[in-house]
Structure formats: C-alpha cells, structure tokens
Amino acid sequence: MNGNYSSFDEAFDMLLTEAAVKADENIGMNLNEPAEKPEFSAEHEQRMARLFEHERRKLLRRKIIKYSSRCACVLFAAVIVAATGIFSVDAWRASFLNFMSGVQKENTDYNFDDGENQYYFDGKLGIGYIPEGFEITKNTQIEESMFLKFENLKQYFDLIVSDINGDFSIDTEGEVIENLDLNGIEAIFAYRDNIKILIWNDNSYSYTLYGNIDKNELIKIGKSVKNDEKYQK
Amino acid sequence: MIAFFMDIKSDDDREKVIRLYANYKNLMYSEANNILKDHHLAEDAVHDSFVKVIKYLHKIDESNVPRTRNYLVIICRNTAKDILRKTLPLNNDENTSDEISFEEAGRKSDTLDIVLHKESVRELAKAIEDLPEIYRDVFILRRVEGHSREEIAQILNISVEAVKKRLTRAKQIIIRHMNRREIV
Numbered sequence A: 001m002n003g004n005y006s007s008f009d010e011a012f013d014m015l016l017t018e019a020a021v022k023a024d025e026n027i028g029m030n031l032n033e034p035a036e037k038p039e040f041s042a043e044h045e046q047r048m049a050r051l052f053e054h055e056r057r058k059l060l061r062r063k064i065i066k067y068s069s070r071c072a073c074v075l076f077a078a079v080i081v082a083a084t085g086i087f088s089v090d091a092w093r094a095s096f097l098n099f100m101s102g103v104q105k106e107n108t109d110y111n112f113d114d115g116e117n118q119y120y121f122d123g124k125l126g127i128g129y130i131p132e133g134f135e136i137t138k139n140t141q142i143e144e145s146m147f148l149k150f151e152n153l154k155q156y157f158d159l160i161v162s163d164i165n166g167d168f169s170i171d172t173e174g175e176v177i178e179n180l181d182l183n184g185i186e187a188i189f190a191y192r193d194n195i196k197i198l199i200w201n202d203n204s205y206s207y208t209l210y211g212n213i214d215k216n217e218l219i220k221i222g223k224s225v226k227n228d229e230k231y232q233k
Numbered sequence B: 001m002i003a004f005f006m007d008i009k010s011d012d013d014r015e016k017v018i019r020l021y022a023n024y025k026n027l028m029y030s031e032a033n034n035i036l037k038d039h040h041l042a043e044d045a046v047h048d049s050f051v052k053v054i055k056y057l058h059k060i061d062e063s064n065v066p067r068t069r070n071y072l073v074i075i076c077r078n079t080a081k082d083i084l085r086k087t088l089p090l091n092n093d094e095n096t097s098d099e100i101s102f103e104e105a106g107r108k109s110d111t112l113d114i115v116l117h118k119e120s121v122r123e124l125a126k127a128i129e130d131l132p133e134i135y136r137d138v139f140i141l142r143r144v145e146g147h148s149r150e151e152i153a154q155i156l157n158i159s160v161e162a163v164k165k166r167l168t169r170a171k172q173i174i175i176r177h178m179n180r181r182e183i184v
Helices: A007-030 A042-088 A090-101 A215-224 B002-006 B013-036 B039-055 B065-087 B112-116 B120-129 B133-143 B149-156 B160-180
Strands: A118-121 A125-130 A135-142 A145-151 A156-163 A176-182 A185-192 A195-201 A205-211 A225-227
Touching: A007 B065, A007 B120, A007 B133, A042 A090, A042 B013, A042 B039, A125 A145, A125 A215, A156 A215, A176 A195, A176 A215, A185 A215, A195 A215, A205 A215, A205 A225, A215 A225, B013 B039, B013 B065, B039 B065, B065 B133, B065 B149, B120 B133, B120 B160, B133 B149, B133 B160, B149 B160
Parallel strands: none
Antiparallel strands: A118 A125, A125 A225, A135 A145, A145 A156, A156 A205, A176 A185, A185 A195, A195 A205
C-alpha cells in the first residue's frame, strides 16, 4: 500500500473481495457434473492410491517427529531438573562424580567445601575434617599402603595408612610423647621441633598422621579418619 | 503435561483428500479433458492437481461445496493448460486471445463512484464472473482463497511477475466493466 492509496481505494478493495467471494460461489454453483461418468484406468487409480498412501506415510513421519521433539523437550527438562538437584547436594554430587570417574578403582579423590567443612573420600578411606585452606597435593598408593599429603601456603600434614602386618617405626628421640584417645582407640602423640605426629591402629591398618599444623587440628583430623566404609558426614 | 501431548490433533487429512477425490474427480477430469482432448493426459492432470491440492488442503472448506468445486476446477484447469503448454510449446500463454493488452484494460479510474453505488457488490461479482479465465482464476485464488502470489505462481506454474500482472489487469478490467455498465 503506497502513500497515494486513498480510503476510497481501500473501500473499493473491500468491495472487490466481497464480490469475489460471491462470484466464486456463483461460479461453483454453475459448474455441472459431466453427463457421462468417465472411466478411469486401473493404472490411474493405482497412482492415486499410491499418492494417498504417500500422504499417509508423510503424516505419520510428521507425527513421529512431532512426538519425538516433544519427548526430547520433556527429557531435556527432566535432565536439567535432575542435574540441578544432584549438584546442589554435596553427597549426591560426590556419589555421582565418583560413579562417573570410577573413583573407587582409580583412587581419584574429591575435596568439597560445603562452607563448613572440607573432607576427603576415595571410596575406601575418608577424612572427615580437613582444615580450611588445605588442598591435597600428593596421593600415592603402593600395594596396601597409602600416602596422602595436604598443604596450604605454609603448613602441611601427611597421612600414611599401612597394613597392620607391615613394620613401621619412628624415631622418637627428643620428642614429647603422650597417649591419647582417638574415638576409643589408643593413640600415641609425639612432638618434636615443629612436627607433630599421631599414630594409631584399628586392628586392620596402622595410621600415621603428622605435620606442622596445630596439635588440636591434628587430633581433630585423626578422629575424623574412617576406613573400609563409606564416609558418613 | 498431558495436554502437551494431547495437543496433537487426530489428522484426517488423508481421508479428506480421498473424499475430495471421490466427490470431484469426474468434474475435474471433464474440465481437463475439455482442454487436453486426451483421456490419459486428462488423468495426468487430475493426478497432478491432487498433488497441489494436498499441499493446500488446509485451505479447503469441504462444507462450502460451490467454493470447493470452483477451487478444484481452477487448479485442474490450470494444470491441464500447463500440460498442454508442455506438449505444444508454441502455445504460449501470453499470446492467447484471452489476453487483453494493458492499454485495452483501461487507465486507472476513480473508484469513488463505484464505492458509493449500492448495487456495486452484485455488479462487481458479475464483472468478476465475466473476467477471462486467465485473470479470473488468479483473482479468485488471491482474493477468495487467500493464496500468496508465490503460492499462486506455484499452483499455476507461472512466474510471480505474471501473477502480479494478471491481478493488476483483472482489477483494471473490472473497473472498465463497471464504467461501461454505467453504474456510475
């Protein structure tokens, strides 16, 4: 519609459309069926039947695509909701990632900070308390022994877990030694220079926890160590 | 959620096409045979017409029999002309006796008087019915069936430019017709 299209042209156009509908119906009413019914060939009827069948298959394909698209949308929405739920809960997140990465076989570890407490769990060994700011920097397993190292900028602590039948000894010369209770287990605490050592066993494994961190922190870490069961916070 | 899946309508398009074929195949064949004068070509025209009909099935209101009838006949007639063009390539649409030159169609007239006359719709309808088929078909497909110019070009197997020209000429012929009938 250009700038010169007057309102009368518009009114005329509307009349034309109205008249066209009337004319169309008049023409249709005056169309007569042929006096003689034509006889269509068998080949033609087959061709028409194929055309209609093709249309049916096209409709079916369209339906399948429509349904599949809608199912895909619903599935996608469900995955998003499930993923949001799983990753919002630390325990679920850990379990999911452990499952995906095969952490129980490969000794992969995840260290999550829930804002209150960091912890370590590798499917067999769990450390329920890791002081803030510490990160695992070494994780070595040799036969039945495991060595873990945690560090921050200035401090560290190491945990050695060994088969109880193996030999392990430490030089306690010049160290302050005391006996402690660690979750009902008798533990030995030793201190020399700036290094604190905590040793205990649970009749399956022997544990040696040492580092230059505060004594109370070391004991807290020691008390949080669990083995051979899924870590429970 | 259920409504999300239940929104798929039970599509009976195939049944609709079969009904249209059953009800109008004879009429369409007759129209095509009048043009092609050949039984097999007329069958081809009916088949090819329904390929087009299927594409625009949603535009067909079966309950309006006269309109459906005319719509199918328009498609079939033009399909038949198209087949005729292919079999007789020199029979160019632009040179048929139905063609009216741009000059004969008349210059643009004042539409005011036509609009003001109370008998205009009836007379306009008559003018449209009297249009040569070459213009009437395009005019009805555009004005009544609401096809776009591109769709009309596809249905009639002509260029979009040809569609535009025919629509313009149809309107001019109608105005000239109205002026000659001394409505104004």
